[in-house]
Amino acid sequence: MSVVSELSASRELLANLTQRELKGKYKGSVLGWGWSLLNPLATMVVFSFVFSFVLRVPVTVGERTGIKVFALWLLCGLLVWNLISNGMTAGIASLTANDNLIKKVWFPRETLVLSTVFALVVTLGIELVVLSVALAFYGNVVLLWLPIVLLLVLLLTLFVTGLALALSVANVYFRDLQYLVSIGLQIWFYATPVIYPSSLVKAQQATQVLGVSIWTLYQLNPAFTFVEAFRDCLYDERVPSVGRFAYLVVWSLGTLVVGYVVFRRYEGRLAEEL
Amino acid sequence: MTDAAITVDDVGKRFRIYHERNQSVKAAVMRRGRATYEDFWALRNVSLEIPTGSTFGLIGKNGSGKSTLLKCIAKILRPDEGSISSVGKMAALLELGSGFHPELSGRENIFLNGSILGLSKSTLAAKFDEIVDFAGLEQFIDTPVKNYSSGMYVKLGFSVAINVDPDVLLVDEVLAVGDSSFQRKCLEKFAEFRRAGKTVVIVSHDSGSMKNMCDEVAWLEKGVVTRTGSPVDIVEEYEDDSHEERIESTDGSTRWGSGEAIIEKMELIGADGTVRNRFRCGEQVTIRMHYRFDQPIDKPVFGYAIESLDGVYLWAHHSKHGQYVPDQLDGRGTVDLVLPRLALQPGTFDLTSSIVDNQLTHQYDFWKHVLRFDVEHAGHVESGGYVSLNGRWGNLQPAAGQMPTLHLG
Numbered sequence: 275m276s277v278v279s280e281l282s283a284s285r286e287l288l289a290n291l292t293q294r295e296l297k298g299k300y301k302g303s304v305l306g307w308g309w310s311l312l313n314p315l316a317t318m319v320v321f322s323f324v325f326s327f328v329l330r331v332p333v334t335v336g337e338r339t340g341i342k343v344f345a346l347w348l349l350c351g352l353l354v355w356n357l358i359s360n361g362m363t364a365g366i367a368s369l370t371a372n373d374n375l376i377k378k379v380w381f382p383r384e385t386l387v388l389s390t391v392f393a394l395v396v397t398l399g400i401e402l403v404v405l406s407v408a409l410a411f412y413g414n415v416v417l418l419w420l421p422i423v424l425l426l427v428l429l430l431t432l433f434v435t436g437l438a439l440a441l442s443v444a445n446v447y448f449r450d451l452q453y454l455v456s457i458g459l460q461i462w463f464y465a466t467p468v469i470y471p472s473s474l475v476k477a478q479q480a481t482q483v484l485g486v487s488i489w490t491l492y493q494l495n496p497a498f499t500f501v502e503a504f505r506d507c508l509y510d511e512r513v514p515s516v517g518r519f520a521y522l523v524v525w526s527l528g529t530l531v532v533g534y535v536v537f538r539r540y541e542g543r544l545a546e547e548l
Numbered sequence: 549m550t551d552a553a554i555t556v557d558d559v560g561k562r563f564r565i566y567h568e569r570n571q572s573v574k575a576a577v578m579r580r581g582r583a584t585y586e587d588f589w590a591l592r593n594v595s596l597e598i599p600t601g602s603t604f605g606l607i608g609k610n611g612s613g614k615s616t617l618l619k620c621i622a623k624i625l626r627p628d629e630g631s632i633s634s635v636g637k638m639a640a641l642l643e644l645g646s647g648f649h650p651e652l653s654g655r656e657n658i659f660l661n662g663s664i665l666g667l668s669k670s671t672l673a674a675k676f677d678e679i680v681d682f683a684g685l686e687q688f689i690d691t692p693v694k695n696y697s698s699g700m701y702v703k704l705g706f707s708v709a710i711n712v713d714p715d716v717l718l719v720d721e722v723l724a725v726g727d728s729s730f731q732r733k734c735l736e737k738f739a740e741f742r743r744a745g746k747t748v749v750i751v752s753h754d755s756g757s758m759k760n761m762c763d764e765v766a767w768l769e770k771g772v773v774t775r776t777g778s779p780v781d782i783v784e785e786y787e788d789d790s791h792e793e794r795i796e797s798t799d800g801s802t803r804w805g806s807g808e809a810i811i812e813k814m815e816l817i818g819a820d821g822t823v824r825n826r827f828r829c830g831e832q833v834t835i836r837m838h839y840r841f842d843q844p845i846d847k848p849v850f851g852y853a854i855e856s857l858d859g860v861y862l863w864a865h866h867s868k869h870g871q872y873v874p875d876q877l878d879g880r881g882t883v884d885l886v887l888p889r890l891a892l893q894p895g896t897f898d899l900t901s902s903i904v905d906n907q908l909t910h911q912y913d914f915w916k917h918v919l920r921f922d923v924e925h926a927g928h929v930e931s932g933g934y935v936s937l938n939g940r941w942g943n944l945q946p947a948a949g950q951m952p953t954l955h956l957g
Contacts (some may be wrong), residue, residue: 286663286668286669287663287664287666289663290659290663290664291660291663291664292654293651293656293660294652294660296658297651297652297653298649298652342704351657376624377624378640378642379624379640379642379664379665380622380623380624380640381665381666382665387838433847447571448569448571448572448573448576449572450572450573450574452572454573468934542626543626545625546563547625
């Protein structure tokens with residue numbers, strides 16, 4: 275397949291661009307890489323205070339582990355959400371931010387988008403390691419679940435890459451798309467069980483929208499399935515159901531293919547539209 | 549043809565000139581997706597074959613499409629009509645250092661930029677010292693490039709790009725970078741490249757260097773290749789053509805002096821006695837100064853100098869060396885200096901004129917670049933430089949007839 279061979283030919287470029295993203299981001303700051311951890315930590319503290327202490331969102335108890343820590347439960351979902359959210363915001367700007375490069379040198383353009391997403395995936399990896407250490411204090415042996423977590427990270431990466439590919443190229447033609455996306459992301463965030471357990475929505479499944487149970491609609495959200503699957507592994511220590519996996523595979527591959535096709539269709543005129 | 553490095557087949561490139569552009573979702577929705585634009589063909593029906601191992605030049609005025617063509621060859625732009633095929637690894641020197649990340653060090657940027665240009669990590673590691681050495685930046689290689697001067701930035705960019713070692717090199721006016729010693733290094737590297745049998749495509753306005761470097765030249769005008777052929781013929785025709793359209797300007801002139809004597813007017817007079825700004829190479833030219841002395845001055849000296857357009861000081865002569873110094877001058881008058889043979893190669897030149905005292909230290913009036921004039925071809929063609937020495941070939945030994953393998957012509 276030409277797609278694969280082209281990508282493998284440019285894998286060193288991809289690695290270098292990813293490194294550029296990672297190194298350039300925190301270079302010259304006192305904490306350096308510490309920033310990439312500080313951000314989710316700060317969010318965790320704020321959310322824990324607001325939702326667990328002030329608003330009294332019920333703390334989910336780990337089904338098989340008996341673990342009952344809101345902050346850790348929150349992080350299991352928050353880190354996943356952060357990749358989707360940051361991947362879209364950074365990915366959408368990845369072409370417009372590198373216009374000088376696109377106008378002057380030929381190289382596979384998708385490497386710009388991919389490297390942006392990959393840099394975030396590397397950050398996610400580090401965050402997951404820290405989270406796993408914290409979970410280990412409460413007796414969760416995350417290491418055993420590593421293969422499944424890696425598989426989920428892979429699917430999540432494909433999903434986010436597909437979104438970023440389509441959005442990045444669309445943003446070249448419509449520059450205000452990034453603002454629309456940031457509004458969309460806010461809505462999507464609250465539609466996903468990051469700061470509250472999905473059981474609260476399930477409890478209201480009698481409510482119907484257009485004749486369909488709100489709980490059914492709620493579950494269609496691929497981010498819902500991603501968050502729940504990660505929590506299955508990390509917090510509850512159980513294998514996500516086959517149905518969940520199948521749903522994620524379909525979404526991930528589907529998004530990737532659509533994103534790639536859109537990207538290919540419009541990348542030809544990038545140099546002149548930028 | 550099998551030995552063509554680059555084949556351009558009936559290529560057209562269309563740009564959209566937007567009247568109202570829907571560059572936002574909002575605008576697109578409001579106007580229901582109708583953006584109004586006009587098509588502009590930057591290139592049309594362009595066909596070229598660039599042979600492997602040759603140095604091929606593209607000349608033309610600004611906006612003639614030569615850079616667009618180069619970008620199409622470099623795959624940065626995709627042609628709307630026709631096709632371009634190329635053989636071998638290609639590198640384009642379009643803008644140097646364009647992929648540098650300001651926060652990263654020179655070392656990191658060499659690896660990053662190199663991989664954008666398609667070099668593998670191992671090749672880069674092997675060439676690293678050569679690249680740094682060529683740029684002359686050993687001392688600063690671990691400094692973030694944001695702290696580099698613009699010259700250092702460009703040097704590093706050129707150094708990476710030229711060491712990619714491509715089979716085809718595309719160059720867009722970037723050979724004039726850095727200080728003069730670096731420029732010489734670049735030109736040497738470039739010559740080495742051509743000796744190694746690599747294909748080079750150059751876009752330039754600098755017709756002089758095009759004439760020296762290229763094996764073949766294509767002249768683009770309004771997106772169409774009007775002529776291709778030997779650089780001598782085409783570049784000369786191009787030069788003569790571009791003189792026609794030049795707007796006369798003496799804005800570049802500067803003038804100073806104490807003002808007791810004034811240069812009122814300068815004239816250049818051709819062999820036929822007419823005042824002109826354009827002369828044939830080898831023509832007799834008279835430089836006439838109209839002066840005005842507001843007070844009597846003893847033994848004044850008149851002087852002239854000629855510079856090329858790029859500022860090279862070519863010639864000067866003053867009336868003290870010419871032993872033509874009047875005892876005293878007052879009021880208005882003229883003085884002539886006759887040049888029996890204008891020994892300048894075709895090009896554009898600036899005349900500087902002055903009236904100074906007998907010790908050549910005090911300037912009454914010094915007018916830099918008072919006149920600009922053009923020199924045109926007159927049959928005899930010489931190959932490069934500024935002066936025309938009227939060289940003639942001959943006296944081949946042994947005589948041509950006895951050497952059947954040698955063909956003249």
